[in-house]
Every structure is written in C-alpha cells, then in structure tokens.
Amino acid sequence: MExxxxxxxxxxxxxxxxxxxxxVTTTNHKDIGTLYLWFSFAMFITGGLLAMGxxxxxxxxxxxYWRPEFFNQLTTMHGxxxxxxxxxxxxxxxxNWQVPMMIGAPDMAFARMNNFSFWLLPPAALLLVxxxxxxxxxxxxxxxxxxxxxxxxGMGMDMAIFAVHIMGASSIMxxxxxxxxxxxxxxxxxxxxKMPLFVWTWLITAYxxxxxxxxxxxxxxxLLTDRHFDTHFFNAAGGGDPVLYQHVFWFFGHPEVYIMxxxxxxxxxxxxxxxxxxxxxxxxxxxxxxxxIAILSFIVWAHHMFTVGMPAAGQLFFMYATMLIAxxxxxxxxxxxxxxxxxxxxxxxxxxxxxGFLFVFTMGGFTGLILxxxxxxxxxQDTYYVVAHFHYVLVAGSLFAIFSGIYFWLxxxxxxxxxxxLGKIHFWLSIIFFNVTFFVMHFLGLAGMPxxxxxYAEQFADFNMIASIGAFGFGLSQLLFLYVxxxxxxxxxxxxxxxxxxxxxxxxxxxxxxxxxxxxxxPIVK
Amino acid sequence: xxxxxxxxxxxxxxxxxxxxxxxxxxxxxxxxxxxxTGLNDLQKADTVVNTQVDASRTVVLELDANTRNExxxxxxxxxxxxxxxxxxxxxxxxxxxxxxxxxxxxxxxxSYGPRLAEQYFRKLDCFCFAKxxxxxxxxxxMPVTFVVHPDLPADVATVTLSYTFFRVEGPxxxxxxxxxxxxxxxx
Numbered sequence: 001m002e003x004x005x006x007x008x009x010x011x012x013x014x015x016x017x018x019x020x021x022x023x024v025t026t027t028n029h030k031d032i033g034t035l036y037l038w039f040s041f042a043m044f045i046t047g048g049l050l051a052m053g054x055x056x057x058x059x060x061x062x063x064x065y066w067r068p069e070f071f072n073q074l075t076t077m078h079g080x081x082x083x084x085x086x087x088x089x090x091x092x093x094x095x096n097w098q099v100p101m102m103i104g105a106p107d108m109a110f111a112r113m114n115n116f117s118f119w120l121l122p123p124a125a126l127l128l129v130x131x132x133x134x135x136x137x138x139x140x141x142x143x144x145x146x147x148x149x150x151x152x153x154g155m156g157m158d159m160a161i162f163a164v165h166i167m168g169a170s171s172i173m174x175x176x177x178x179x180x181x182x183x184x185x186x187x188x189x190x191x192x193x194k195m196p197l198f199v200w201t202w203l204i205t206a207y208x209x210x211x212x213x214x215x216x217x218x219x220x221x222x223l224l225t226d227r228h229f230d231t232h233f234f235n236a237a238g239g240g241d242p243v244l245y246q247h248v249f250w251f252f253g254h255p256e257v258y259i260m261x262x263x264x265x266x267x268x269x270x271x272x273x274x275x276x277x278x279x280x281x282x283x284x285x286x287x288x289x290x291x292x293i294a295i296l297s298f299i300v301w302a303h304h305m306f307t308v309g310m311p312a313a314g315q316l317f318f319m320y321a322t323m324l325i326a327x328x329x330x331x332x333x334x335x336x337x338x339x340x341x342x343x344x345x346x347x348x349x350x351x352x353x354x355x356g357f358l359f360v361f362t363m364g365g366f367t368g369l370i371l372x373x374x375x376x377x378x379x380x381q382d383t384y385y386v387v388a389h390f391h392y393v394l395v396a397g398s399l400f401a402i403f404s405g406i407y408f409w410l411x412x413x414x415x416x417x418x419x420x421x422l423g424k425i426h427f428w429l430s431i432i433f434f435n436v437t438f439f440v441m442h443f444l445g446l447a448g449m450p451x452x453x454x455x456y457a458e459q460f461a462d463f464n465m466i467a468s469i470g471a472f473g474f475g476l477s478q479l480l481f482l483y484v485x486x487x488x489x490x491x492x493x494x495x496x497x498x499x500x501x502x503x504x505x506x507x508x509x510x511x512x513x514x515x516x517x518x519x520x521x522x523p524i525v526k
Numbered sequence: 527x528x529x530x531x532x533x534x535x536x537x538x539x540x541x542x543x544x545x546x547x548x549x550x551x552x553x554x555x556x557x558x559x560x561x562x563t564g565l566n567d568l569q570k571a572d573t574v575v576n577t578q579v580d581a582s583r584t585v586v587l588e589l590d591a592n593t594r595n596e597x598x599x600x601x602x603x604x605x606x607x608x609x610x611x612x613x614x615x616x617x618x619x620x621x622x623x624x625x626x627x628x629x630x631x632x633x634x635x636x637s638y639g640p641r642l643a644e645q646y647f648r649k650l651d652c653f654c655f656a657k658x659x660x661x662x663x664x665x666x667x668m669p670v671t672f673v674v675h676p677d678l679p680a681d682v683a684t685v686t687l688s689y690t691f692f693r694v695e696g697p698x699x700x701x702x703x704x705x706x707x708x709x710x711x712x713x
Binding site: 185241244248311 | 530531534535538539541542543544545546547548549550552553556557560563
C-alpha cells in the first residue's frame with residue numbers, strides 16, 4: 001500500500017508499481033475498468049458453470065446428478081452471480097473505461113473510491129462461491145431470496161446477505177462516482193444534450209442504482225435481523241408479513257432490470273450509428289425515452305406479484321403501468337431501426353451483436369408484454385415461459401450488448417484489432433445456441449413446466465433435451481470469446497485511432513491503445 | 527472542481543442513506559395501506575359470503591299440511607309462513623303425531639302453489655323422500671332443507687308449499703289405502 005501514496009497524484013505517463021500491486025492500488029479509470037471487466041468475465045464463467053449443472057440435470061427426466069436441495073442452490077446462485085457478479089460489474093467496467101473518455105475527462109471524479117468500489121467485489125463473490133461449501137450449502141431460496149424460506153435457511157443464506165450488502169455498497173459508490181464525473185467533469189462545450197447516448201444511459205442508470213440499491217440493502221437487513229435478532233418483519237406469527245418482503249424486494253427488483261438493460265441500450269446506440277454511418281436517429285427522443293423508462297420502472301413492481309393476491313384495482317394499475325413502458329421502449333426500437341434505414345451498413349462483429357440484440361431483445365420485450373397481462377400472468381407465473389422471457393432480455397439483451405461493446409472498443413483498449421473471422425463465428429454460435437436453448441422454453445412454459453424444479457413430466461423431455469444441448473453449445477462458445485479477447489490483447493493488426501468509419505464520439509480522437517492518462521487538457525467540443 | 531465534486535458526493539450520499547431509510551419506512555407504510563384498504567387484516571377471521579343469494583328479493587313461503595285416507599295423524603308445520611331469499615339455504619320443520627294406538631306408515635306428497643314453483647325448489651333433504659313409520663302415540667319433528675333457485679320468476683312473490691300425508695300401510699281401513707303412492711319417486 002506504500003505505493004499508493006507515492007503515485008496518487010502523478011500525471012505523466014504510466015507511473016505505477018509493477019506486478020500485482022499495480023492492480024491492487026490502481027486509481028486509474030482504465031485499469032479499474034479492466035479489473036471490472038475481467039471480474040465480470042470470471043463471474044460469467046462461474047455462473048455459466050452453474051447453469052451447465054442445471055441443464056445437465058434437466059437433460060433427461062428423472063433425478064440424475066444432484067439432490068433437489070443442491071439443484072435449488074444451483075438456480076439461486078446462477079441468478080445471484082449472473083445479476084450481481086457478471087452483468088452489473090460488466091457495465092460498470094464499461095462506464096469506467098468509456099465515460100471519462102467520452103466526455104473528455106481525465107479520470108473518474110473520485111479515483112480512490114473507484115478503486116475501493118471495485119475491490120469490494122471479489123470478497124463478495126468469494127462469499128457467494130464459498131457458501132457452497134459451508135454446512136447446509138449455499139442458499140436455495142431463489143435469487144429473490146423470498147421470505148419466509150430465506151428466514152429459515154442455513155449460514156449460506158447469511159453469506160449471500162452479506163455478499164448483497166457488499167455488492168450494493170460497491171454499486172452505490174460506483175454510481176456516485178459516475179454521476180459526479182458526468183455532471184461536473186465534462187469537457188468545455190459538452191452540454192448534457194451533446195453527450196453520447198452511452199453516457200446518458202449510464203447517468204440515468206446510476207441514479208436508479210442510488211435510489212434502489214439501498215432499498216435492497218434494507219430488505220436483506222430485515223431478513224438478517226429476522227434470522228438472528230428476533231425481529232418479525234416477515235414472520236406472520238410475530239405480526240409480520242412475508243408478502244411485505246416481496247413488495248420491498250421488487251421495489252428494488254424492477255428498477256434493477258432496467259439497471260441491467262439501460263447501459264445495454266447505450267452501447268447499442270453507439271454501435272448502430274457507427275456501422276450504419278449515420279447519426280443516431282432521434283437523439284433527444286432517445287434521452288427522454290430512457291428517462292421515462294427509468295421513472296416508470298418505479299411504479300410497476302407488483303406485476304411480479306400478481307399471484308400473491310391484490311385487489312383488482314391494483315392488478316389493473318400495475319398491468320397498465322407495465323404496458324406503458326412498452327411505449328418508450330418502442331420509441332427506442334423504432335429509432336434504432338430508423339438509424340439503420342438507408343445507412344451504408346457493414347456487419348463487423350460489434351454490429352452483428354447489436355443487430356442480433358435488436359432482434360432477440362425485441363422478442364423478449366414482446367413476451368414481457370404478454371406476461372404483463374394479469375390473467376395470462378396468473379397462468380404463466382413461475383413457468384419456463386418466464387425463464388424464456390427474462391433470458392431473452394438479459395442474455396440476448398444485456399449480454400449481447402456487452403459483447404457488442406467489447407468488440408467495438410477492444411481496438412481502443414488494446415491497440416490491436418481483434419480477429420474478425422473468429423468474432424463473427426462467436427456471434428453466430430452465440431445467437432444460434434442462444435435460441436436453441438431458450439426458444440423452446442416458451443413452449444415448455446406454455447405447456448405448464450414449472451421453473452426451479454429438478455425433475456419434470458415425461459412429455460417435456462424432448463424440448464428439455466434441445467434446451468440442454470443448446471445450453472452446452474452456448475457455454476462452450478464463450479470459450480471462443482475468451483480466446484478472441486486474449487489473442488487481441490497479445491497482438492494482432494495495429495488498430496488506428498478510429499478503426500470504425502462512422503464512429504464519432506470523443507474516445508476515437510485518442511490514439512489506440514488509449515494512453516494511460518487521457519484528456520489531461522480538456523478537449524473543446526463545438 | 528474538487529469542492530464541487532465533494533458537494534455532489536454529499537448530496538448523492540444523502541439520497542442513498544435516505545433510500546435505505548425508505549426501505550424500512552415501507553414497513554409501516556405497507557401496514558397502513560393494508561389497514562386502510564382492509565386488505566390482509568390478519569387479526570380478522572375470514573367470513574364466507576354466499577354470492578349466490580339474491581338478497582334483493584324476498585319470497586313469502588306459506589307452509590301447509592294435510593292428511594288423507596283417515597290417517598289418524600296430527601300433522602302441522604312449526605311455522606305457518608316464512609320469508610326467504612332466492613338462493614338462500616332454508617330449513618323448515620314439520621311436526622307429526624300418531625294419535626292411534628297402532629303403528630302406522632305414511633308417505634308425504636308435496637304440492638306447490640303456483641304449480642310452476644315446483645321446478646325452482648331444490649330440496650337437499652325432505653321427510654317426503656321416504657316412508658315414515660310412526661309407533662303408537664309417537665311424535666316426530668321432520669326437517670325439509672331446500673334452496674329456492676334465483677331463477678324463480680320475478681312475479682312470484684308468494685309460494686305455498688303443501689304436504690299431504692297418505693296412509694301407506696297399517697291396520698286401520700286398509701281398503702282405503704292407496705299403496706301405490708309409496709312407490710312414487712320422492713320429489
């Protein structure tokens with residue numbers, strides 16, 4: 001830690017301690033961005049392995065490999081790790097790398113806090129992973145940690161609660177950093193309405209995070225005190241109410257799904273104009289649509305709870321409010337298509353992933369609209385239809401956008417072009433295996449197969465085998481992604497400052513790879 | 527720049543802390559909402575409401591009792607007239623007394639005024655479903671349980687339910703007994 005004091009205020013090129021201490025003590029936004037992205041990839045592989053365990057058990061009917069309790073732990077930890085370990089840190093990694101470069105700032109506003117918010121994550125991840133090996137195993141209450149089941153489980157549950165606390169603290173610090181950077185450190189001339197859309201979506205996402213992560217922290221704190229300190233927030237025998245937990249959780253949980261998709265919208269809004277060689281269609285409507293989605297996300301949470309019981313007026317309100325979100329989302333999809341309309345399009349890997357995103361995410365959006373209809377939702381609640389829906393928006397939405405962004409900015413980050421052929425193969429493998437895995441789940445859900453159950457009736461056998469084969473293929477394809485990225489870091493064709501003809505935001509004015517310290521003198525934006 | 531950043535940091539930190547508090551504020555807020563709207567009151571026992579009852583309508587039910595074939599029985603309803611709502615489950619009681627010194631078996635036949643009311647009477651239990659054998663001087667109270675179907679035409683405000691007991695078997699005046707009546711299906 002000695003090195004920290006010596007290098008905290010260095011401003012010339014690349015003065016940092018060698019070896020591991022460079023990464024432990026770094027306050028550089030690019031280093032921290034890299035750390036976030038590698039951490040996210042490690043968690044993606046971990047969560048992916050758990051998913052492989054789930055699909056292995058579901059390959060055939062009957063109980064093959066796991067005890068039912070362990071199957072529950074697999075589904076729970078897959079959800080927690082993918083949401084809090086893979087998707088969210090990946091977007092924070094993008095924000096760290098890109099936000100300062102895109103607004104012409106030298107670094108994040110609070111560099112030391114930035115380091116701290118990253119280094120909170122590995123202990124949290126460790127808590128989650130190690131909880132598999134404690135007595136009773138990891139928590140099996142589902143990623144939503146619903147009371148009263150979560151009040152009853154073993155110490156794995158406590159570890160999950162602490163992990164959520166730590167990751168929440170990390171997210172809040174990261175968000176404060178991002179908001180402060182965007183509000184106070186933009187280059188002269190860069191008004192809010194001139195910011196690249198990725199920066200806009202992250203600004204709004206960061207506000208969402210600050211508003212709802214503390215509520216989640218409150219919910220799991222209540223769980224913790226219910227478990228150990230004799231409070232009765234969720235215990236009906238003590239005057240509490242388990243349904244209260246669901247309300248508090250989903251007050252966090254629904255904005256959370258937009259936290260995971262808005263930065264993806266931002267990435268796609270950078271990539272599509274670059275490869276269509278046209279400016280983004282309807283920039284200001286994109287900004288307003290993002291803001292409306294964020295605001296609406298606070299008043300729709302109970303659509304996750306239609307079967308819990310609520311008055312008809314409540315069901316109608318949450319149903320219509322949920323459907324209302326389709327309007328700004330529709331504006332976005334329209335604008336993306338209009339951006340491509342009559343553009344001089346080329347289909348390099350980032351563009352492929354963004355167009356793939358557009359196709360598949362929109363399908364997920366439509367199944368979301370179907371699930372918003374209360375009487376339909378009551379039929380489909382907790383079936384594989386829901387599983388198909390949220391994987392269409394989270395994998396094909398968030399994850400494909402992340403891939404798109406990584407291929408898009410990899411030349412800027414590493415100074416080398418990635419292997420275009422392998423990148424394209426990665427895209428096609430991903431999108432084909434993704435659909436093989438999740439498309440059939442719609443049919444399983446409509447036929448009534450419940451989620452989170454390790455066994456199923458014989459009539460579901462064929463579709464489950466297809467889904468499992470798709471899942472194994474999808475998992476293996478991601479090793480190709482790792483290979484492409486490592487190959488690109490190690491070498492490859494030298495990347496120019498602006499490898500993409502149509503890209504126009506500030507980071508492309510920097511040389512590739514981006515220097516360790518950039519925009520020490522702010523650029524002037526006209 | 528740096529002080530401005532610190533100011534922003536402070537504001538945002540206050541928001542984060544306030545939202546943590548808001549999470550806990552949801553607890554009393556939720557309780558209050560449930561209380562005001564009457565949802566989810568755990569202290570109150572659930573009351574079952576029969577939604578099939580048409581409480582807006584009242585039908586007067588006149589009860590009548592007769593005997594035939596010199597049946598030595600005294601037969602009467604415990605109430606002459608009651609008011610029922612269509613759809614409501616109703617139980618009425620008839621009382622019968624054997625005034626002779628011998629055991630006598632009888633069968634009650636119902637009739638309705640107006641006739642068309644018959645199809646709207648859904649009887650769950652009735653003493654007319656079976657023959658009744660009364661020992662000498664025996665007194666018996668017998669229930670009828672039924673629902674008047676809500677489809678009963680609106681212009682029918684009064685229904686007369688009349689039972690007539692016929693001798694089925696027994697020593698007195700066998701010639702007059704119409705034994706075939708006992709074979710008629712109970713309605």
